[in-house]
Each structure stands twice: as C-alpha cells, then as structure tokens.
Amino acid sequence: MSVEEDTANHGRLLGTVRGPQDVKRMSGEELDVLAAEIRDFLIAKVSRTGGHVGPNLGVVELTLAMHRVFDSPRDRLLFDTGHQAYVHKILTGRQAGFDKLRQRGGLSGYPSQAESEHDLIENSHASTALSYADGLAKAYALRGEARSVVAVVGDGALTGGMCWEALNNIATAGNSLVIVVNDNGRSYSPTIGGLADHLSSLRLNPGYEKVLDTVKDALGSTPLVGKPMYEVLHAVKKGIKDAVAPQAMFEDLGIKYVGPVDGHDVAAVESALRAAKNFGGPVIVHAVTRKGYGYRPAEEDEADCLHGPGSAFDVETGALLAAPSVKWTHVFADELLAIADERPDVVGITAAMAEPTGIAKLARKYPERVYDVGIAEQHAATSAAGLALGGLHPVVAVYATFLNRAFDQVLLDVAMHKLPVTFVLDRAGITGPDGPSHYGIWDMSVFGVVPGLRIAAPRDAATLREELREALATDDGPTVVRFPTGAVAADLPALRRVGPVDVLAESARTDVLLVAVGSFGQLGMEVAARVAEQGYGVTVVDPRWVRPVPAELVELAASHRLVVSVEDGVRVGGVGDALGQALRDADVRVPLKDLGVPADWHPHGTRAQILADLGLTAQDVARDVTGWISRLDATPDRLTPTNTPAQN
Numbered sequence: 001m002s003v004e005e006d007t008a009n010h011g012r013l014l015g016t017v018r019g020p021q022d023v024k025r026m027s028g029e030e031l032d033v034l035a036a037e038i039r040d041f042l043i044a045k046v047s048r049t050g051g052h053v054g055p056n057l058g059v060v061e062l063t064l065a066m067h068r069v070f071d072s073p074r075d076r077l078l079f080d081t082g083h084q085a086y087v088h089k090i091l092t093g094r095q096a097g098f099d100k101l102r103q104r105g106g107l108s109g110y111p112s113q114a115e116s117e118h119d120l121i122e123n124s125h126a127s128t129a130l131s132y133a134d135g136l137a138k139a140y141a142l143r144g145e146a147r148s149v150v151a152v153v154g155d156g157a158l159t160g161g162m163c164w165e166a167l168n169n170i171a172t173a174g175n176s177l178v179i180v181v182n183d184n185g186r187s188y189s190p191t192i193g194g195l196a197d198h199l200s201s202l203r204l205n206p207g208y209e210k211v212l213d214t215v216k217d218a219l220g221s222t223p224l225v226g227k228p229m230y231e232v233l234h235a236v237k238k239g240i241k242d243a244v245a246p247q248a249m250f251e252d253l254g255i256k257y258v259g260p261v262d263g264h265d266v267a268a269v270e271s272a273l274r275a276a277k278n279f280g281g282p283v284i285v286h287a288v289t290r291k292g293y294g295y296r297p298a299e300e301d302e303a304d305c306l307h308g309p310g311s312a313f314d315v316e317t318g319a320l321l322a323a324p325s326v327k328w329t330h331v332f333a334d335e336l337l338a339i340a341d342e343r344p345d346v347v348g349i350t351a352a353m354a355e356p357t358g359i360a361k362l363a364r365k366y367p368e369r370v371y372d373v374g375i376a377e378q379h380a381a382t383s384a385a386g387l388a389l390g391g392l393h394p395v396v397a398v399y400a401t402f403l404n405r406a407f408d409q410v411l412l413d414v415a416m417h418k419l420p421v422t423f424v425l426d427r428a429g430i431t432g433p434d435g436p437s438h439y440g441i442w443d444m445s446v447f448g449v450v451p452g453l454r455i456a457a458p459r460d461a462a463t464l465r466e467e468l469r470e471a472l473a474t475d476d477g478p479t480v481v482r483f484p485t486g487a488v489a490a491d492l493p494a495l496r497r498v499g500p501v502d503v504l505a506e507s508a509r510t511d512v513l514l515v516a517v518g519s520f521g522q523l524g525m526e527v528a529a530r531v532a533e534q535g536y537g538v539t540v541v542d543p544r545w546v547r548p549v550p551a552e553l554v555e556l557a558a559s560h561r562l563v564v565s566v567e568d569g570v571r572v573g574g575v576g577d578a579l580g581q582a583l584r585d586a587d588v589r590v591p592l593k594d595l596g597v598p599a600d601w602h603p604h605g606t607r608a609q610i611l612a613d614l615g616l617t618a619q620d621v622a623r624d625v626t627g628w629i630s631r632l633d634a635t636p637d638r639l640t641p642t643n644t645p646a647q648n
C-alpha cells in the first residue's frame with residue numbers, strides 16, 4: 001500500500017496534506033473533517049507503535065490553527081517538551097514516518113531538525129520553550145527580521161521554574177512573541193499548584209469575555225464618539241478584568257493575555273492567534289483543551305489520559321497489548337511503602353510523575369506524606385533539603401535524566417549540608433524510544449563528583465530492596481539509587497560479600513576481575529561463561545554502591561591480571577573512570593578497561609538495540625575481554641596503563 005493510499009485510508013483530505021500551505025486554504029467545514037481524519041490517523045498509528053497519543057489528540061485544532069495563521073518555517077513554532085508535536089509532523093509532510101514512530105531509523109517522538117526545517121527544539125525536557133522563544137525573538141528583533149515566534153507550552157510545563165524566568169524576561173524585552181498556553185489541566189495527573197489554580201480560575205471565568213461582549217454590544221448601539229468611547233470601553237474591560245477575571249497576573253507582568261479560548265475550535269483559536277500575531281508585543285493565548293480529546297479510552301483514562309503508552313495498545317480499550325511484567329518501578333514502590341509503614345519520617349516527592357515513578361503507591365496510603373511539586377525538579381531537590389532539615393527523610397523519585405537540571409541543588413543545597421535525602425532515579429541508563437534527551441546516562445558521572453553523596457546501582461529486585469533500605473538508613477548525607485527502565489532483572493544471588501561488594505562468580509584462575517555495574521550483573525555472568533570457554537578465569541563482582549568506588553574493588557583488582565568494568569552510563573567520569581583513578585592512587589598497576597556509554601547524543605530505538613550498537617552485550621564484551629587477556633599473554637612484561645585513553 002502506498003503512503004498516499006495508507007494516509008488516504010485515514011481520510012480523503014489528510015491524503016492531500018503535503019505541507020502547511022495545504023491547510024491554509026481549507027474551509028471551516030474541511031478543517032473539521034481534517035481534524036477528525038487526523039485523530040483517526042493518530043489513533044490508528046500510535047496504537048501500533050506506542051507514543052504520546054493523549055497529548056497529541058488534545059492539540060489537533062490548536063496545531064491546525066497555528067499553521068494557518070503563521071508561516072512555518074519562516075515563523076518559528078516551538079513545542080515545549082515536544083511530545084505533543086505529532087500533529088505538527090503530520091502537517092509538515094511526515095505522515096509516512098508514523099509507521100516507525102520512536103523506532104530506530106524512524107520518526108522521532110519529538111521535534112527533530114534532521115527530519116524537518118519546521119522543527120527546532122529537540123530536547124524533551126519540559127519548561128524550556130519560553131526561554132528559547134525569548135532568545136529567538138530578541139535575535140529577530142536585533143537582526144531586523146519580521147518573523148513570528150510562537151511557543152506552545154502546556155499547563156504542566158508552565159509549573160517549571162524556567163518558564164517564569166523566561167516570562168520575566170519576555171515581559172521586559174517586549175518583543176513580539178506568542179505564547180500558546182495549552183491548558184488541559186493535566187501533566188500526567190491533574191496539574192498542581194497555585195498556577196494551576198490560577199489557570200483554572202481563568203478557565204472558569206469565560207464570563208469575562210461574555211461580559212465584555214455585552215458591554216461592547218450595548219455601547220455598539222450608541223454612536224461612537226471616537227476615542228473617548230474607546231477609552232470608556234477599555235476602562236470597563238480593565239475593570240472587569242481586575243474584578244471578574246484574575247488574569248491580571250499575566251498583564252501585570254507586562255504580557256497581554258488573550259482568552260480563555262476553546263482550544264478545539266479552530267476558528268476561535270485562529271482569531272486569537274491573529275490578534276496575538278498583530279499585537280506587536282508578547283501575548284499569551286490561553287487555549288483550553290482536553291487531553292485525549294475525541295478518543296474515549298484516553299478521555300476516560302483517569303491515570304494520565306493515555307499520556308504516553310510505551311508500546312502498542314488496544315484501540316477499543318487503550319489497554320497495552322504486551323503482557324505486564326514486574327518492573328523495577330513496581331519493586332521500588334512496594335519497598336518504599338513497606339519502609340514508610342515502619343518509618344513515619346520517610347516522605348515522598350514527585351515532579352508531576354507520581355504514577356510513572358511509583359510514588360503514587362505511597363500517596364494512596366499516606367497522601368499527607370507525598371508532595372507533588374509539579375515539573376520542578378530543582379525545587380524538588382531543595383524542598384527535600386528543607387524537609388530533611390525539618391527532621392524527615394525525603395525520597396525524591398524522578399527519571400534519571402530529569403535530575404540533571406538539579407545538579408546545583410543536589411550539590412550545594414543537599415550535599416554540602418550533609419542532608420539525608422534519597423534520590424531514586426528510575427529510567428537510568430539507555431531507555432530507548434524517547435531518544436537522547438531522555439537517556440539517563442549522566443548520573444553516575446555528574447553526581448559521582450558530589451562530596452558525601454553515595455550512589456547505589458542495584459542488579460535485581462533483591463538488591464534494589466536492600467540498597468533502598470541502606471540509602472534510607474544513611475543519615476549523614478544524600479544517597480542515590482538508580483535503576484533502568486522496564487522489567488526488573490531476575491534475582492542474581494551472591495557467592496559472598498566483600499565489604500559492600502558482592503562476588504557473583506569466581507574461578508580458580510584470577511585472570512580477569514569483571515566489575516558489572518547495576519543491571520549489568522547478568523551480562524557479567526554471561527561474559528564470564530563465554531570467556532571461561534577460552535580457558536580464562538573471571539571473577540564477576542557487583543559493587544552495589546558504585547560511587548564513591550568501594551576500596552574493596554581496589555583490593556580485589558590487585559589479585560587479578562586485568563580489570564574490566566561495564567556500566568550503563570557514560571564512560572567519562574563514570575564508575576570505570578573512578579576505579580582507574582583509585583587504582584592509580586593505590587599504585588595498583590593492573591591494566592583496566594572501562595566499558596560504558598560514549599558521552600554523545602545516541603539515537604532513539606529500543607534499549608536492547610542501542611546497547612548492542614554500543615557493544616554493550618555479553619557477546620561483544622566477552623570478545624573484547626578475551627582479546628585483551630590473550631594480548632596480555634602475548635606481552636606479559638608490557639604493563640599497559642591502568643586505563644585506556646579516554647574515548648569519551
């Protein structure tokens with residue numbers, strides 16, 4: 001079936017859309033038909049691949065209106081977080097790519113400059129679009145380029161601090177800039193905080209616009225006496241705003257507010273966008289939408305409106321087709337609740353992701369002991385410091401990649417004060433479908449340098465439970481417990497424990513010490529078996545607590561001919577790097593080879609595919625280890641340095 005035939009199957013009009021110009025000339029009726037066809041297309045395609053179906057069903061009309069009012073790519077359309085850019089991709093010639101959405105070599109789940117000149121922001125971290133927009137608008141103003149800048153930001157993303165830093169600057173700069181607040185009242189779950197309340201007060205005050213229309217109608221029958229009448233009307237409008245509709249907050253900031261407008265009414269959104277486009281300064285267009293709009297399983301999904309099913313799902317019910325497995329997240333959630341039952345000082349913090357991180361389980365039993373701070377990881381870290389200063393032991397549960405933005409808070413607000421805060425990093429390492437800005441590969445390097453902070457990398461459910469308890473028993477500084485996405489690894493018992501280090505396998509020969517970090521424990525066992533077939537003996541160890549590097553690793557290394565480390569994190573500054581430094585410091589002159597993820601922007605795909613591409617499979621590592629140890633046999637007197645040249 002050709003792309004055209006396939007697309008046309010989802011609707012005659014959609015098959016005619018090759019670019020934004022094709023929707024500019026459509027009538028209102030055609031747009032309504034096209035919107036329905038786009039919804040049909042999204043549900044059909046994303047139900048096969050998985051992806052952010054809920055958010056994108058909520059922005060169909062919004063995106064149509066944006067592409068009709070503005071001229072992308074001359075005008076720049078920015079999407080905060082970018083998970084809601086599928087409709088934008090459909091309208092900019094990429095319908096054919098949806099069969100391989102979020103798959104290796106296929107369409108990214110986020111904007112991608114490599115895919116299209118219409119795309120700009122590739123980072124999937126929330127709350128950045130307004131800062132990009134501020135900078136872009138300043139650049140166009142300075143270069144004298146008459147180009148519109150439009151940023152779509154969700155109500156969830158708007159709870160991120162960067163948005164308010166940007167709004168402060170946008171107001172001052174006064175450049176022409178359109179901020180479309182896509183207000184569906186939810187992040188995953190209902191959006192929290194004062195801002196959310198403010199937005200809902202605006203949503204619930206459409207009366208403001210109706211009162212204004214009434215006044216306009218009334219005055220309209222009176223012959224206008226020029227400017228004074230306009231002044232009267234404007235004063236009435238101002239009075240109404242201050243009295244009836246509290247959006248004065250934005251206007252007091254110096255940013256014009258337009259709305260609330262029905263985000264599913266293309267004509268209404270177009271009208272608001274045209275007004276904003278021609279205003280000549282920064283304007284907020286407050287669009288009220290519904291996440292999952294037009295698709296009952298999403299609209300009725302109380303958890304997260306089918307925010308982002310990770311794989312194929314049943315179109316009728318929205319239920320994932322893949323059999324559920326016991327995930328690392330579930331093990332964490334259960335053990336945290338068990339600990340919380342025993343320890344009233346343990347509290348939880350989530351950054352708008354209670355369900356995906358497992359904190360929701362604690363919240364259901366102890367709602368008063370869980371804080372959802374919104375998409376605000378920096379605040380989460382320092383608020384946790386406050387909780388710890390108040391005598392509690394907070395558990396901050398976030399995806400590994402999102403803690404990157406709170407480095408300073410972890411370093412100085414938590415660690416410098418030696419506070420008992422535990423950061424639980426889910427989705428650590430290579431995740432897969434969400435691509436490079438979601439890869440949790442930086443934490444063991446970035447947070448490994450924090451004085452007094454200890455990082456645990458459990459290898460299975462048993463060690464996750466154990467190391468979480470050890471973390472919560474640590475009261476003289478911060479701790480981190482990090483584990484990957486997906487199904488939890490099968491329990492891998494230790495033969496013995498040397499300090500914090502678990503010995504998983506050993507042999508009469510001590511040719512190789514293989515340091516298998518975290519979930520790579522099973523990989524280590526498979527490598528040992530393969531290398532043993534070549535006649536070499538491998539001791540496989542799991543450090544459990546990986547930063548700072550346990551001294552016992554250095555002692556173990558001294559009795560082997562070669563040390564190899566393998567980790568699901570960047571090599572530079574990682575566990576292997578740190579171990580090399582420890583060996584040098586102890587003058588233990590045993591060659592070290594450290595394997596890990598090159599510090600780079602790795603493409604999206606499945607976790608297994610990306611790890612294989614990086615040579616992080618049992619077969620590849622076994623081949624490498626055999627090569628190294630046999631080369632040592634050939635040149636016994638040549639001591640190679642304790643680390644390979646950094647390859648990044």
Ligand SMILES: Cc1ncc(C[n+]2csc(CCOP(=O)(O)OP(=O)(O)O)c2C)c(N)n1
Pocket residue numbers: 055081083084124125126153154155156157158182184186187188291307351352353375377402
């Ligand atoms: C810094 C950061 N933290 C957490 C996330 C995970 N995340 C992805 S989308 C989302 C919810 C976004 O809500 P909103 O901005 O309202 O967009 P909507 O999905 O409602 O369209 C979250 C928390 C993220 N992408 N970035």
Ligand SMILES: CC(=O)[C@@H](O)[C@H](O)COP(=O)(O)O
Pocket residue numbers: 081083124307308309310356427431434485
């Ligand atoms: C956009 C975003 O940050 C999240 O929605 C992410 O896509 C979820 O990833 P998981 O599927 O691993 O929960």
Ligand SMILES: [Mg+2]
Pocket residue numbers: 154155156157182183184185186187191
């Ligand atoms: Mg939202």
